[in-house]
Amino acid sequence: MAESTIKIPVGPQHPFLKEPCKFEFEISGEEIRGAKIRMGYNHRGMEKACEDRNYYQCLYLLERICGICSHSHTTAYIQAVESLLGLELPKRGLYLRTLVCELERLHSHLLWLGVAAHEVGFDTLFMYTWRDRELVMNILEEISGNRVNYAINTVGGVRRDITAEQRKKILDLTKVVRERVAYYANIGTNEPSFMARIQGVGKMSTERAIEKCAVGPFARASNVDRDVRRDDPYAAYGDLEFKVITSDSCDILGRVVVRVLEMVESCKMIDQLLDKLPEGEIAVQKVPRRVPAGAAVSRYEAPRGEDVHYVRSNGTDKPERVKVRAPTLCNLEAAAESVVGSYVADIPIAIASIDPCFSCTDRTTVLLNDRRRGVRMATWEELRRHGVDWYRQNKGIRF
């Protein structure tokens, strides 16, 4: 049956991560029939820039790939460099590195929960989570000296030790976060208006998630039991006990549940890390400037999924090639597919559900085909409003 569809482009004015993106949705009425993506709009040329910086300078440059999972990128990169150098890291260094990894996951998931709530119009939760996120940020600032790009990694370990006082503060923090997370878990799975917006929306079956190479919480919410932290332990993860959270609901609700429960696991891990924190050095004392020729790949479970870095060295003090594969890249394709069959009003939450560094939302543009006014431009904010209003009028959901 021939059916008339309308194409609406979204983007590309949306520089999130390194891959700002243009979506093209094919719609028929309110329903989405197809989605295409085009990437590569906001390329800064960082991989190339790495080639004329030395290994230490690259570290600080790569930290700025993404300000939300900055520790993920440096850790992934540095693990590759350390394996090329054949360094044996002191235990305490590894533990501290892992500690920052998990703190970062906490702040990233809190941030995401807020943004997701904002996209469906639940601004109260947005304000709550961001307030709690500040607690995590304060701790990160205290132990690393900076709120976002912590720069705590260095080749062969970490740069700063923690004191007994800081240790206590972190333990207090996990206590508070646990309480708050229990509260969010309750809201996320019981609040009827929130549920109505996320349950059964953005479906992605287990098979399709695997075929589309989805990673991270997005894949785990589709019941793909994969987590680099368990499957290929790096840093101190081998010594820790934790559960890999999965959900079989395969929708946005699942993604909320997975992330919320992952926060609980992160708190557990942080407690264990501080419990077992070994004494000793925090970094290897003498690290050669030149890295022997060779190539290394390193995997890392970032808050958004598996992050892969490839480093090739030619024996000098500068890398010959650095290649980064960020998790959002894998998830975008799957996210585009997951909106097929749902409504235009679901686009914001469905795309945001993969957590593509959407903290900077107000830049996406939509062309809605309006018969009277011709092609109309709508900003991301308008699209969000449209989503909130549409559900209010048609489904009676209000917050």
Added chain:
Amino acid sequence: MFKKLVKWARVKSPWILHFNSGACNACDIEILASLMPHYDLERFGVMLKASPRHADVLICSGPVSKQIAPRLRRIYEQMPDPKFVVAVGACACSGGAFRGCYNVMGGIDSVVPVAAYVPGCPVKPEALIDGVAKLLGELNKESA
């Protein structure tokens, strides 16, 4: 008289637009964080707007990648006069960590005029608030 009123309104409640021109996101989340309850930039009357046509102040982060430069110019042109640009972060001020990358212009001021620079990589919310407050102070002096 009317002009005075407009200026008073602008200083007491500047409407801002946030634009990311290829930043690493860190500065953007810090901008958002400063609008959130903990720091609460809104107590100075600052309000985040979605459309450039409503904004007085453009808060801009990022080193301006080549693809985004025309967009930035367009957004700037769409803003009503008088307009002010605040460059947020080291890379917005001068290119910062991305200086020398082949695809960046190196700083907001290479594309549009900038009224205030807030350094830091990323900026702290406190610094951002200070920067905005200083800009407002300058505007206030002008209006006196």
